[in-house]
Amino acid sequence: MATFSIPLSQNGFPRSFYSAKRPQLVSPLAPSLARITCCATVDGAEPKESLSSCKHIGTVACGLLAVWALTNTTPVFAATQRLPPLSTEPNRCERAFVGNTIGQANGVYDKPIDLRFCDYTNEKSQLKGKSLAAALMSEAKFDGADLSEVVMSKAYAVGASFKGVDFSNAVLDRVNFGKANLQGALFKNTVVSGSTFDDAQLQDAVFEDTIIGYIDLQKLCVNPTISPEGRAELGCR
Structure with missing residues (x-):
């Protein structure tokens, strides 16, 4: 009733x-x-x-x-809304190498990009410059991968691992990095807008020339795992 x-x-x-x-x-x-x-x-x-x-x-x-x-x-x-069921597509992890060709800014897609639990460790060539708009990345491994120049709009990367990932010249727009491991990640000349890093691990992350709004910066600077060098690069007070 x-x-x-x-x-x-x-x-x-x-x-x-x-x-x-x-x-x-x-x-x-x-x-x-x-x-x-x-x-x-x-x-x-x-x-x-x-x-x-x-x-x-x-x-x-x-x-x-x-x-x-x-x-x-x-x-x-x-x-508290649950994520959709894990895709049963046999080659769903390979879809990251193609990316999303429409609606980059708004996360529009013709078919969901489900990369959950996929392993891209040390992938140096096939992810660079791809559009991963609205991609589901939770629990995926990108350790040591080259994600430079990628466009990640409205991506869901909670609990994913990005240790040592190169995000140089990437656009990280409204990405949820909650509880993600970003130790040693390189954010050189990276656009960070509306993205959240709640409980994310950011030890030794490099924020050289990172382009970030004032409100986003305030939220990011609250993260206690950012090194003193990283806080200085960001301009945290």
């Missing part, structure tokens, strides 16, 4: 629907607000809660309000 409670104003409409000045959903319920409770059952079982509060607006309206409630919740669902 699923129950949805929607705060309504006295005229029966959700406040966020008609208020252009305050589009946010009002979380605390004022005493003057009515409450609509929608109840659902499974396999014809009787609901534990009464449907009496739904009778005023009808079943259809109550269902619409339930959909509205799901689509206007806080973005917790996005943060």
Whole structure:
């Protein structure tokens, strides 16, 4: 059984629907607000809660309000959303050598690039300059690989290993490097925009002439694993 409670104003409409000045959903319920409770059952079982509060607006309206409630919740669902199943394509790891030929900036693709758990250790030629937009890279190994001039927009690289990787002249745009191992990685003349490095290992990483925005720099400088030399190169305070 699923129950949805929607705060309504006295005229029966959700406040966020008609208020252009305050589009946010009002979380605390004022005493003057009515409450609509929608109840659902499974396999014809009787609901534990009464449907009496739904009778005023009808079943259809109550269902619409339930959909509205799901689509206007806080973005917790996005943060905990599971990744798609691992691709069963036999040569999925080789797709990195072709890359993504469309939608580089926005991570648009005709077919997902699933590189999870692939091993590109010491790959020196076939990854350079490729577009890996929206690639799934979690738990993949790129240790010692040449990723110079690559375009990684909206890539998901949580838990991946990039030890000693050459990111020179690369574009790392909105990449999630959470918990990734980037020890000794070279970010020479690399564009870093909107990328996150939460709990990433950045010991001995080189940030020579790295191009990074002020807000991104502030977030990156919080990482305690960056060496004093790296902090000086970045201009961390």
